[in-house]
Amino acid sequence: MSPKPVLAVDDFGFAYRQGRAWLEILHRVSFAIAPSEVLGLVGESGCGKSSIAYSLLGYRRANGATQSGTISLDGADLLALDRPALDRLRGRVVAMVPQNPATALNPARRVGAQVREVLTRHGMIRSRPEADRRCAELFSLVGLPEPGTIGRRYPHQLSGGQQQRVCIAMALAGEPKLLVLDEPTTGLDVTTQKQIVYLLRRLVATSDMAMLYVTHDLALLAQIADRVGVMYAGHLVEIGPTNEVLIRPAHPYTRGLLAALPDIRTGAQPMTELKGLLRRQDIPVGCPLYPRCPIAVPSCADNPQPLRPIATAHEVACQEYKGATATQAAMPQRSIPPARPTVTDTSPLVELRNLQLGYGAAVGLHRLLRSTPIQVIRQIDLVLNRGEVFALVGESGSGKSTIARSLAGLLAPLSGTIVFEGKPLPRSISRRTPDLRRRIQYIFQNPDESLNPRQTIFKILAQPLIRFFGRSGGALAPEIEQALRDVNLDPDYARRYPGQLSGGERQRVAIARALIAKPDLLICDEVLSALDVSVQASVLELLRDLQRRRGLALLFISHDLAVVRSLADRVGVLFKGELVTCDATEAVFRPPFHPYTQRLLDAVPDLHAAERRAAG
Amino acid sequence: MSNRDLGSIARGIAGHWHGAPGSYRVGAIIMLLHFLLGLFGPLLAPYGYAAMGTSLPMEGFSWRHVLGTDALGRDVLSRVMYGAPTVLTLAFSGTALGFAIGTSLGLLCGYLQNWFDELVQRLCEALISIPFLVLALMAISAVGPELAGKPILIVLVVALVYAPRTARLARSAALEIVTRDFVTAAKLRGDPAWRVAWQELLPNATGPLFVEFSLRAGYAPVLVGALGFLGFGLHPPTPEWGLMISENRSLMFVAPLSVLGPGAFLASLVVGLNLFTEGLARMLGRSDVVVRA
Numbered sequence: 001m002s003p004k005p006v007l008a009v010d011d012f013g014f015a016y017r018q019g020r021a022w023l024e025i026l027h028r029v030s031f032a033i034a035p036s037e038v039l040g041l042v043g044e045s046g047c048g049k050s051s052i053a054y055s056l057l058g059y060r061r062a063n064g065a066t067q068s069g070t071i072s073l074d075g076a077d078l079l080a081l082d083r084p085a086l087d088r089l090r091g092r093v094v095a096m097v098p099q100n101p102a103t104a105l106n107p108a109r110r111v112g113a114q115v116r117e118v119l120t121r122h123g124m125i126r127s128r129p130e131a132d133r134r135c136a137e138l139f140s141l142v143g144l145p146e147p148g149t150i151g152r153r154y155p156h157q158l159s160g161g162q163q164q165r166v167c168i169a170m171a172l173a174g175e176p177k178l179l180v181l182d183e184p185t186t187g188l189d190v191t192t193q194k195q196i197v198y199l200l201r202r203l204v205a206t207s208d209m210a211m212l213y214v215t216h217d218l219a220l221l222a223q224i225a226d227r228v229g230v231m232y233a234g235h236l237v238e239i240g241p242t243n244e245v246l247i248r249p250a251h252p253y254t255r256g257l258l259a260a261l262p263d264i265r266t267g268a269q270p271m272t273e274l275k276g277l278l279r280r281q282d283i284p285v286g287c288p289l290y291p292r293c294p295i296a297v298p299s300c301a302d303n304p305q306p307l308r309p310i311a312t313a314h315e316v317a318c319q320e321y322k323g324a325t326a327t328q329a330a331m332p333q334r335s336i337p338p339a340r341p342t343v344t345d346t347s348p349l350v351e352l353r354n355l356q357l358g359y360g361a362a363v364g365l366h367r368l369l370r371s372t373p374i375q376v377i378r379q380i381d382l383v384l385n386r387g388e389v390f391a392l393v394g395e396s397g398s399g400k401s402t403i404a405r406s407l408a409g410l411l412a413p414l415s416g417t418i419v420f421e422g423k424p425l426p427r428s429i430s431r432r433t434p435d436l437r438r439r440i441q442y443i444f445q446n447p448d449e450s451l452n453p454r455q456t457i458f459k460i461l462a463q464p465l466i467r468f469f470g471r472s473g474g475a476l477a478p479e480i481e482q483a484l485r486d487v488n489l490d491p492d493y494a495r496r497y498p499g500q501l502s503g504g505e506r507q508r509v510a511i512a513r514a515l516i517a518k519p520d521l522l523i524c525d526e527v528l529s530a531l532d533v534s535v536q537a538s539v540l541e542l543l544r545d546l547q548r549r550r551g552l553a554l555l556f557i558s559h560d561l562a563v564v565r566s567l568a569d570r571v572g573v574l575f576k577g578e579l580v581t582c583d584a585t586e587a588v589f590r591p592p593f594h595p596y597t598q599r600l601l602d603a604v605p606d607l608h609a610a611e612r613r614a615a616g
Numbered sequence: 617m618s619n620r621d622l623g624s625i626a627r628g629i630a631g632h633w634h635g636a637p638g639s640y641r642v643g644a645i646i647m648l649l650h651f652l653l654g655l656f657g658p659l660l661a662p663y664g665y666a667a668m669g670t671s672l673p674m675e676g677f678s679w680r681h682v683l684g685t686d687a688l689g690r691d692v693l694s695r696v697m698y699g700a701p702t703v704l705t706l707a708f709s710g711t712a713l714g715f716a717i718g719t720s721l722g723l724l725c726g727y728l729q730n731w732f733d734e735l736v737q738r739l740c741e742a743l744i745s746i747p748f749l750v751l752a753l754m755a756i757s758a759v760g761p762e763l764a765g766k767p768i769l770i771v772l773v774v775a776l777v778y779a780p781r782t783a784r785l786a787r788s789a790a791l792e793i794v795t796r797d798f799v800t801a802a803k804l805r806g807d808p809a810w811r812v813a814w815q816e817l818l819p820n821a822t823g824p825l826f827v828e829f830s831l832r833a834g835y836a837p838v839l840v841g842a843l844g845f846l847g848f849g850l851h852p853p854t855p856e857w858g859l860m861i862s863e864n865r866s867l868m869f870v871a872p873l874s875v876l877g878p879g880a881f882l883a884s885l886v887v888g889l890n891l892f893t894e895g896l897a898r899m900l901g902r903s904d905v906v907v908r909a
Contacts, residue, residue, distance in 0.1 A: 408804055429804060437806045450797035454819035467805050513801070 005032035006177050006210045007056065011069035014051055014234075016061070023280065025051045027234045027288075028068060030307070033178065035208040038200075040225030040242070042218050042257070044532040045503070048234040049214045053182045056212065057096055058086045074177055091174035092122055099183040101163035105155040111166045112151020115139075118173040138169040143199055161192035168199070179211045185220070189395040190559065190603040197224050197605075216533060218257060219605035222246055227313070230254045233280065233288040236307065240314030250310055250321040252293050260537035264562035264589075264604055270537035287318065295320050349521060349553050350407065350425075352382040355416035357402050373414060376402045377577045380416075384521070387551040391564040391585075393600070394574030400557045403574075404523045407555065408442045438468040441514035445526040447506035451498040457484070457509055458494040464517040483512045487542060504535035508542065515546065522547075523555045528563060540567060561604055565589055573597050640895020646888025654704040657697035665698035665855040666690065674871040683877035686864050692874045696881050699855035703885070706767060706856075707836035710774025715829055717775060718782025723813040723821065725783070726790025727799070737787070740780035748777045749842060756848050765851035774839055778832050785828050789821040827897045834889030841882055857882045 014026040026048045033039045041049045054060065055071060058078050071078040074093045081089065098104040106114060115138060116131045125131045132151070139147035142165040155163055164184060171179055181200070185193040201224055204211060213225055221228050222242060229239040230251060238251040249255045256274040274292045282291045284301040293300065297320060307315040357377035376399045384390050392400045405411040407418060409429030418425040420440075426432045444450035451460055461480045465471040471479065481491035487508040498506050507527060514522055524543070528536045544567055547554050558564050564571055565585060572582040573596060581594040588597060633641065662680075663670045669689040676684045683692035725733040743751065752773045756764065763769040793799060794817070802812045841858025843849040850856045852863065857878040864874040 410800065410804070429806065432806075434806055437804060442801070442804055444797040444801070446797065450801055452798040452816055452820070455815070463802070463807075464805060467807065 005034050006074055007212070008032045008072045009052070009056075009069070010072070012052075012055070012071055013067035013069055014048075014055060014060070015065060015067050017063045017065070022065075022067075024067070025064070025234050026055075029231075029234075029236045030069075031229055031236060031239060033210045033212060035177070035210055036204055037227065038204055038211040038213055038225045040213045040215065040221035040228045041231055042215060042221055042228060043231030044216060044257075044534060046233075047231040049231050050182055051234075052231075053096070053180050053212065053214045056094055056178070056180050057090055088122075091118055091176065093176055094178045094180060095171035095174055095176040097164070097167050097171050097179065097181045097184045100187050101160065101167045102155070102187070104167055105163060107155050110152055110154055111158065112153075115151065115166070115170050115173055118170055122174050124174070134173075135169075138173055139166075141172065141203075142166075142169045143195075144169070159192075160188050161195060164188065164192075164196055165199070168196075168203075172203070175209075177209060179209055181211060181213045183215050184213075186215070186217075190561075191395065191599060193220070193605075194603040200224060217605065218246065218533075219261065223605050230257070233283055235288045235305075235317065237289070237305075237317045238315070239307065240311070240316075244311060244314045248311075250314070250316040251289075251318045252295055252321075253289050256294075257533060260534045262537075262540070262562040262566040264565055264601070265606075270540060270566065274534055289318075346385045346387065348383045348419075349386045349421065350382075350384040351419040352380055352403070352407075353417050353419060355380045355382075355403075355406070355418065356414040357399070357406050357411060358414050359402075359411075375414065375577070380579055382572065382579065382582070384553055384555060386520070386553055388569045389547060389554040389556055389567055391556040391558060391568035391571045392574055393558055393561060393564050393571060395559065395600075397576075398574040399577045400574055401525055404442070404525050404555060404557055407521075408440060408523060409437075434468060438464075438517045439520045440523065441517050441519035441521070442523045443507075443510050443514050443525065443527050446530045447498070447503060447510045448530070450510050451506055451513075453498050455497070456494065457496055457498070457501075460498075460509065461494070461513055461516055464513060468517050479516065483516045484509075486515065486546070487512045488538075502535075503531050504539060507531060507535075507539055511539075511542065511546070515550075519552065521553045521555065523557070525557045526559070528558070528560065536563070543567070561589075561600060573600070637895040637898050639891040640899060643888050643890070643892025643895060646884055647892055650700065650704065650885050650888065653697065653700040655701070657700040661691075661694035661697040663691040663694040665695045666853045667694075674867055674874070676871055677873060684871050684873040686860075686871070686874045687867060692860070692864075692877050695855035695860060696857065696878050699857050699860065699878070700881070702767075702850070702854065703837055703840060703857050703882075706770050706840045707774070708833060710771040710840070711778060711829065711833040711836045713771060713775035714778030714832070715782050715825070718779040719786045719818070719821075719825060720810075720813065721779070722783035722786025722788075723790045723817045724809055726787040727794055727809055727812055727817060729794075733787075736783065740783050743776075743780040744784070748839065749846075751777055752839070752843060753846070753848060756843075765849070767850065770840055770843060770849060773843065774836055777839065778836075782825075782828065782832070786821060786825060789824050790817050793817050793820050823900045827893055827900060830889055830893040830896060834886050834893060837882055837885050 009032070010030050012026060012029045013024070015022040015024045017023075029048075029052065031039065041052065043049045051064075056073065056078070058081060060066075066079055073089070076085075076089065076093075078089075105111065112132070112135050115135050116125075119125045119131055119134055125134055135151050136147045139150055144150050144162060144165050150158075150162075155166070158166065168184075184200075185196050188196065197220065200211065200213075203209065213221065215221060218228075225242045227240060228242050228245045230237050230245065230253065232253045238245060238249070238254050245254060246258070249258055253274070259271045262270040274289075274294070284290050286303045287293070287296070287300045287305045290296050290301045300319065303319065305317040305319060307317045309315050310321065355377060356375065356379055358373040358375040380403065382403075392403065394400050402411065406413050409425075409427070409432055412427040418427075420436065425436065429437065458476075458480055461483055462471075462476050465476055465479055477494075480494055484491045484493055489505060489508050489512070493501065493505070493509070498509070501509065507530070511527075527543075528539060531539060540563060543554070546552065556564065556568060568585045570583065571585050571588045573580050573588065573594065575596045580596050581588055589601075593601065636644075658665075667690060670691050671678075671681055671685050671689055673685055673687050673689040675681055675689075678684070681691050681693065683696065685691055686695075721736055725736050746754070755773050755776055756769065759769060790813070799812060799816050802816050807815075837857070840849065840856070841861065844856045844858030844860075845862040847862065849859055852859065860878040861875055861882075864871070864878075868875050
């Protein structure tokens with residue numbers, strides 16, 4: 001590491017005011033970044049990683065306050081700077097690439113003008129032609145096509161990946177010494193994500209700019225970061241070279257995170273090593289992980305755990321880490337899933353025959369206007385058997401969700417039929433019988449959206465019982481309690497509102513709502529993507545368990561190949577509205593691959609990439 | 617309910633009060649005073665509302681007649697106090713009826729988005745395009761003489777004026793809510809439209825609807841007063857404030873208090889409601905309404 005770091009965060013503590021109390025967001029965090037170094041910060045939602053990112057820009061919300069420590073950026077004491085000094089610093093010394101380029105770019109202005117603004121603001125250009133030339137340079141640097149003219153476009157005329165490249169160009173415009181990236185690829189497809197990561201790696205290699213890369217995706221960091229810091233509940237619990245941390249994790253939390261990742265190469269099951277969930281009010285004065293830690297001893301709760309070096313540049317905030325690493329040489333061995341129990345009845349449950357789907361089909365009086373629908377699914381034939389897990393994978397826009405919506409009856413097909421148990425299924429939900437509606441249940445991507453925030457969990461779960469089984473009054477409570485127990489939730493939750501539950505718990509409620517209807521087919525539309533990694537693993541376990549016990553057929557829609565491999569019996573790969581492969585999971589994930597499957601697989605970040613990079 | 621419950625409720629209200637914007641607090645106090653006036657006014661009034669010759673006609677301020685007397689020698693303050701419950705009841709029940717109709721229609725339209733929606737929207741637009749006083753007068757003349765001057769007619773007219781405006785607001789609120797997945801879940805379950813509107817949409821639209829309600833309720837006394845002023849409201853000798861201003865307007869320069877008195881009461885009610893609404897909107901806009909279990 002070079003002697004003079006670009007950034008030195010020392011003992012930094014930060015809190016938000018909640019009513020009259022202060023909620024600690026960051027607890028005595030210390031780290032440094034050297035020029036042309038990439039530090040990855042990883043952690044789950046609410047761990048404080050984004051708060052660090054914003055603090056480095058000298059930004060804090062009105063209700064936040066620094067509790068301790070200093071941040072020194074390029075020699076300046078960031079926390080002591082006034083507004084004009086910060087304005088000079090932002091963009092020139094530190095710049096940020098936001099999480100969602102679609103909301104970060106002004107939709108009403110041409111992208112070129114937005115980049116030029118950075119240049120003029122910092123007085124880096126004298127004339128318009130110079131500005132245009134500099135913009136074109138920046139656009140070609142970030143690999144945008146037609147760099148000379150693309151600046152004339154508006155954000156909506158660019159793809160998500162291109163928008164993010166524009167944001168990166170904006171960040172680079174001021175030639176900053178530190179680039180802060182807050183989940184820059186979270187909203188993008190895996191293949192686009194791979195291209196952006198390539199771009200960032202090239203940028204670091206060819207300049208002495210340093211990066212702080214904030215993400216929840218450990219495997220992604222393996223591809224880009226030199227060092228990785230792991231955050232938990234506002235504490236930095238482990239920091240070290242990427243290889244060290246990912247291959248020989250020492251902190252129980254890092255180990256838990258890694259174990260929760262399904263492995264696409266082997267199809268190994270993810271495991272949940274950590275108990276329960278992060279609850280800020282349960283955190284003791286000592287180790288923040290104490291209530292959830294598998295190797296905790298009583299003294300952990302009382303002794304604060306500072307970072308202690310355990311190897312070269314590898315530091316861990318855990319007094320018991322030896323106990324964890326000694327018992328298992330490296331990472332715990334994971335079970336490869338056993339062959340599935342054979343389901344007795346595997347007759348086809350649903351058949352999609354010659355199905356064509358699209359949006360904008362004329363209905364009612366608009367038929368007179370003869371609009372041409374936009375076709376999303378050109379033609380698809382698909383069979384789902386009873387009791388099997390069928391996964392549909394593909395990038396966004398490939399039509400996965402469209403198929404699910406038509407199956408649920410939310411979108412009438414343009415042509416073709418859906419056959420359910422040998423009988424054609426009515427096209428729209430309003431024509432289906434209550435029994436048909438009950439037997440096909442749908443779980444949505446985001447539980448924040450799929451549960452009515454103004455209804456108690458009891459009321460949410462009572463709806464299907466009232467509608468499908470005609471239950472009422474006293475008959476509801478026992479069934480709702482049982483349904484909550486089935487998804488491993490405390491029956492007391494019935495009295496709560498969705499806002500009082502965590503993301504994972506809410507998704508469990510959504511699953512309970514689907515299961516309480518006793519369906520034959522469960523449509524899971526990206527049900528894991530809104531959840532944290534360790535929560536994903538436990539929800540996945542729950543789904544798998546319930547599916548086996550009840551012999552449900554599952555249509556599992558996902559863009560995450562690793563999850564699909566660990567769960568599905570059969571996989572269909574969608575590309576631009578066509579099914580390019582459809583086979584048993586083992587066959588799909590075994591060479592020879594279909595070219596498109598190969599592309600998807602290549603794009604999946606691999607935990608061992610750093611190892612290979614170091615070796616090669 | 618135990619004392620502890622009462623204590624915690626009191627603390628909750630105190631906390632609510634403490635954090636509220638100033639305009640909300642001032643508005644709430646003015647409204648509370650009007651409410652008390654509405655409840656106890658008729659009991660406390662020194663004279664009857666139709667008692668003539670309590671003093672010389674057109675008398676100005678005196679301690680016996682704080683707001684003076686009108687042309688018939690009736691005590692203006694007593695008439696104002698007797699009129700308070702009438703004005704408040706008419707304004708609030710008219711607004712409430714208009715809201716009930718408008719909200720149900722608007723939420724249904726926002727959910728259905730079909731021919732019914734088209735029909736209701738065009739109808740609402742037609743009604744909104746007519747100035748509200750003109751619409752009110754048209755409705756009154758269309759109903760005919762049987763109902764003329766009856767309180768129920770005033771309530772219906774206020775409702776007719778407010779329902780289309782509320783429907784549009786409720787519909788636009790519903791349009792945002794129906795894109796959320798819990799509405800889709802209800803649709804997949806096969807819930808009928810009215811049930812979706814009632815159970816899924818309404819609880820999530822209370823914020824903007826509540827603000828709109830108090831805003832409209834603030835204009836309602838003006839509307840009722842205007843009808844009274846024009847002679848299409850309640851019949852004399854009912855002490856309705858707008859009617860009083862109308863009756864006494866010729867005395868404006870002889871006994872100004874007989875006009876300004878009821879005018880000041882009407883104005884303070886409207887200002888109070890508007891301040892309350894403004895503060896309420898700021899509170900609701902500041903943070904989404906927290907659900908307390």
